[in-house]
């Protein structure tokens with residue numbers, strides 16, 4: 136708890152200090168913020184939600200890998216909205232390293248790639264940032280103009296927006312709203328969201344020596360002879376790329392089971408399936424049903440639960456889940472979290488079996504090594520969260 140407050144205090148103090156620079160006694164104009172500083176304030180501002188209880192940081196907390204640390208009565212699978220009762224049906228992904236997702240498009244091989252959200256339905260961070268404030272189950276504001284009114288309650292915002300986007304900005308609701316999203320996005324592109332200072336990064340720079348177990352995990356992860364992970368969770372050709380995000384931003388259906396327990400609590404019918412990429416308004420091809428954007432593995436050890444629906448609590452369970460495609464052992468057909476066979480795929484078609492079934496079965500030692508390797512992808516500031 137101490138660490139948590141401490142971190143936020145540093146961020147906010149930084150803001151306050153930088154905001155004061157440039158204000159002098161002679162200068163009576165209100166202090167103004169840079170675009171990134173303004174975006175930072177907005178990111179933390181609960182005044183942008185209907186009941187003033189939520190900001191972006193509620194569900195993407197900088198203290199917890201920019202994901203939602205709350206239990207919400209569903210083991211953290213879904214986020215609770217500003218109304219204090221609405222639960223979503225998807226797990227809040229980390230907003231860290233999200234800046235590296237390319238625009239949503241078809242790549243040269245005719246595959247969908249990139250975008251924001253599990254289904255890529257927003258092209259960019261700015262597009263994305265405009266969504267939550269008016270989403271009834273998130274920040275719940277009734278309209279864009281209501282939000283623009285809230286922005287104008289704050290004289291520092293008004294002065295800063297005018298300085299950055301022009302004096303007449305507030306005469307146009309759409310432009311004002313876009314400016315808000317643009318400044319939040321520019322904050323999300325700052326180094327705070329992508330420090331690249333995990334043990335893995337330090338290892339690449341020769342500043343950290345991997346343990347034997349971590350090193351085994353690294354070798355397995357990057358070798359297609361021993362696992363299939365890097366078919367989807369590696370962006371750059373070079374294994375030693377300094378800014379690897381551990382996702383190729385493609386879309387795949389890996390057969391994730393329905394989160395039955397979660398669905399019983401959020402009220403979404405167990406018969407309905409989250410179709411993933413097919414929910415993206417730009418996609419109209421039934422072959423895309425059930426595919427989700429490959430997530431980054433940066434900070435994955437501190438951003439559970441896992442998958443688009445938060446169905447798995449433990450990182451180790453995720454690795455065991457992949458092994459079910461390759462292991463003949465009976466024991467490996469059991470989900471250790473339920474003690475029962477793995478649930479059926481939520482969408483049982485369009486599975487990426489070609490990729491999933493190419494790995495050999497993993498012995499326990501290798502499962503544990505992969506988990507240890509993924510823990511090395513934790514940014515330094517979250518390392519204290521690892522051994523809980």
Ligand code: HEC
Pocket residue numbers: 178189190191192193194195214215216217223225226227228229230233250251252253254260263264265267268272273274319
């Ligand atoms: C009530 C919780 C909640 C709030 C508040 C919230 N988000 Fe999210 N966020 C989510 C969920 C859930 C998703 C995934 C939704 C989906 O895929 O349909 C998401 C997705 C994202 C993503 C996409 C990441 C990726 O890898 O695709 C980004 C970036 C993001 N949010 C930033 C923000 C910003 C900026 C704000 C404030 C303007 C915000 N969020 C407010 C819950 C929330």
Ligand code: HEC
Pocket residue numbers: 362363364365366367368386387388389391427428429430431432435438440441442443444450453454457487490491505
């Ligand atoms: C065919 C592509 C593919 C392969 C191969 C693959 N993954 Fe994934 N991985 C995905 C996709 C897609 C998701 C998200 C699925 C969802 O949310 O429904 C995912 C999710 C994950 C998650 C959960 C991340 C989170 O934040 O929820 C982890 C951890 C993970 N994979 C690790 C691995 C490891 C370790 C391997 C190798 C043993 C591997 N993956 C192999 C595509 C792949």
